[in-house]
Amino acid sequence: MSIFQKCQLFADRSWKTVSDMPRETFEFWKDQSNNGAKKVTDHSNFIQTTKEVLKGFAPDIPLAHLFLLTDQQGDILYLQGSREILIRLEAVGINVNASLSAANAGINAISLAMYLNDMVVVEGHEHTLEIFREWTCLCVPIPLPDNEVGYLDLSFQKGVHIQFAIPLLKHISWLIQSKMTYEQHTDQLQKLEMFNLSKRELEVAQYWLYNKSVLHISHVLGIAEGTVRNTLKKVYRKTGVHK
Incomplete structure (x- = not known):
């Protein structure tokens, strides 16, 4: 066809x-x-x-x-x-x-x-x-x-x-x-690996880069919304990014 x-x-x-x-x-x-x-x-x-x-x-x-x-x-x-x-x-x-x-x-x-x-x-x-x-x-x-x-x-x-x-x-x-968009996110994820993030922090950061909400991330990863927010704070602190 x-x-x-x-x-x-x-x-x-x-x-x-x-x-x-x-x-x-x-x-x-x-x-x-x-x-x-x-x-x-x-x-x-x-x-x-x-x-x-x-x-x-x-x-x-x-x-x-x-x-x-x-x-x-x-x-x-x-x-x-x-x-x-x-x-x-x-x-x-x-x-x-x-x-x-x-x-x-x-x-x-x-x-x-x-x-x-x-x-x-x-x-x-x-x-x-x-x-x-x-x-x-x-x-x-x-x-x-x-x-x-x-x-x-x-x-x-x-x-x-x-x-x-x-x-x-x-x-x-x-x-x-x-x-x-995929190539941009891939490049950003590769840069994140330079900051010694934990496995959980990388998972949360990946979904966050794809503009997923805290609620969505918590459902996908099976963790509390508060845990997602706390993890994002750690990612911001390690990468030097200010929300």
């Missing part, structure tokens, strides 16, 4: 569009098209994780498509598509480090997702940049560690029915977020 057969092909509208913007904001963004480039900060782990996740999906997408990954400011971190598509984008300055924010590229799926903080769909004619008017673009925000957000865009030539891609893109973004 293909990945598309596993997805719900038709669903209630669970995304947003340009019509969800205030009219005055829409008119302002239409005039913003001074595409520029900014230096990309270190997002190597985010980029690598995205590449690994996409590797399991992109080969099974039977239509010409493009993936665009950006940071919180809308600066492009990574592009994945056919050589022909990438060459066309390069010719108009759409490459790594280029900005797709509203101030630099007007209306597009990434700038709209940044504004609405939700999954969005932007149809061809709604785009500010001419090159994107040939495509229908979907974008989803990806919550990242340290309260940052990234954006993943999936684009097809306009006219393609994109219902199948909605659950697909949501699933891909969930995998990226889950993988990054």
Whole structure:
């Protein structure tokens, strides 16, 4: 069974569009098209994780498509598509480090997702940049560690029915977020081992790092809530962390 057969092909509208913007904001963004480039900060782990996740999906997408990954400011971190598509984008300055924010590229799926903080769909004619008017673009925000957000865009030539891609893109973004969260917690646990914590203290600290409540930890480990709180105080004291 293909990945598309596993997805719900038709669903209630669970995304947003340009019509969800205030009219005055829409008119302002239409005039913003001074595409520029900014230096990309270190997002190597985010980029690598995205590449690994996409590797399991992109080969099974039977239509010409493009993936665009950006940071919180809308600066492009990574592009994945056919050589022909990438060459066309390069010719108009759409490459790594280029900005797709509203101030630099007007209306597009990434700038709209940044504004609405939700999954969005932007149809061809709604785009500010001419090159994107040939495509229908979907974008989803990806919550990242340290309260940052990234954006993943999936684009097809306009006219393609994109219902199948909605659950697909949501699933891909969930995998990226889950993988990054797991790696962050693994790294934190490895650092905890440096502080000579007891077995019980490590167990409690692990659940605490996964944002589990004192009640949840007490049920899972079979200990009293007071014991959990006292154990956390010991962890704080040994690690030098102040609650």
